[in-house]
Amino acid sequence: MIRIVFAEDHQALIDGFAAYLEYSEEIKLIGTANDGEELVELVREKQPQVVITDIRMPKRDGIEATRLIKKEFPHIKIIALTMFDQKELVQKIIRAGANGYLLKNSGLKMLCEAVNQVMAGDNFYDPHLSQSFLKDFVESPALKRPKTLLSKRENDILYQIAQGKTSQEIAEKLFISKATIDTHRRNMVRKLKLSGSNALLQYAVETKFP
Secondary structure (H helix, E strand, O other): OOOEEEOOOOOOHHHHHHOOOOOOOOOOEEEEEHHHHOOOOHHHHOOEEOOOOOOOOOOOOOOHHHHHHHHHHOOEEEEEEEEEOHHHHHHHHHHOOOOHHHHHOOOOOHHHHHHHHHHHHOOOEEOOHHHHHHHHHHHHHHHHHHOOOOOOOHHHHHHHHOOOOOOHHHHHHHHOOOHHHHHHHHHHHHHOOOOOOHHHHHHHHHHHOO
């Protein structure tokens, strides 16, 4: 059972999600918060596995709350849930340490998919972002910068990471095993001298947004 907390300043959305999970055998909602300060205290108290947080909240926004939570509990997965499809927000929340970014109009079923995916060790990005955001940043020529460090295959994988693809999706696209993708990920982290569970994705984002 995946234990989650949910932070959102609109109580109706929290109530809807709680009702949706009422009979779930995979995900358990163990606490809710209506602002960023309450969220941080709730995480300290409940120690969830996954945090779902709105970005725009009173007292402390979701970006700052994410930064504080990741500093204290780097193992906790965080999914940003927002109405805003803006690359600046995606960039900021990834840099803060988020493992996923989901638009509120994507529905509760996809939110549960996001929870399962980040718990499996992958990042999750709303597929609707591909039209308005991801396409712009994967086409940036800035990705060419690390070619002196990374092999062609590693650059191919980094390109896919930039699109929000999971390791399994990259493996299927490149016709290689997931284990091979994971090995390449570790090698890229070592070559680029990165650290942290989300460092490779953060590097891709920062590289593409000079």
